[in-house]
Amino acid sequence: MWVQRTFQLPARSRGFHLVTRTIVDAMPEIDQVQTGMMQVFIQHTSASLTINENADPDVRVDFETAMNHAVPEDLPYVHTLEGPDDMPAHVKASMMGASLMVPIGSGKLMLGTWQGIYLCEHRDHGGARRVVVTINGE
Numbered sequence: 001m002w003v004q005r006t007f008q009l010p011a012r013s014r015g016f017h018l019v020t021r022t023i024v025d026a027m028p029e030i031d032q033v034q035t036g037m038m039q040v041f042i043q044h045t046s047a048s049l050t051i052n053e054n055a056d057p058d059v060r061v062d063f064e065t066a067m068n069h070a071v072p073e074d075l076p077y078v079h080t081l082e083g084p085d086d087m088p089a090h091v092k093a094s095m096m097g098a099s100l101m102v103p104i105g106s107g108k109l110m111l112g113t114w115q116g117i118y119l120c121e122h123r124d125h126g127g128a129r130r131v132v133v134t135i136n137g138e
Helices: 020-026 028-032 058-070 086-096
Strands: 002-009 015-018 035-042 047-053 099-105 115-121 129-137
Touching: 002 020, 015 058, 020 028, 020 115, 020 129, 035 047, 047 058, 047 086, 047 099, 058 086, 058 115, 086 115
Parallel strands: none
Antiparallel strands: 002 129, 015 115, 035 099, 035 129, 047 115
16 A cells, blocks of 8 residues: 655644654555555655654743754854744754655554654744655555
């Protein structure tokens, strides 16, 4: 089985947002897969995806703090046409990545107990974000 769907995640504030449920709800075919893989790809260069802890909301705050420390906005960037948060957003997106692979088993994502899929919004006003989700399995 192959299923591919492109859809938008609603606009979010800058930060790290759990989107596991949104993705699973958009891909009901997961239930039919006994063994397979799901790829999630974000079609943007100033937002990214990652998998990390899904329980304690402090993790999301700490992620934003750490990324802002690692990639500050006040560096002398050359690409500044789209505002001071744009180039740092590109750097953060490259560091974190545009794509995830998650195994599927017995009709469920095989995420660990405390794992969730995050949309990492690196812009102050990034807008809705398009993702392509592809499922392959049997």
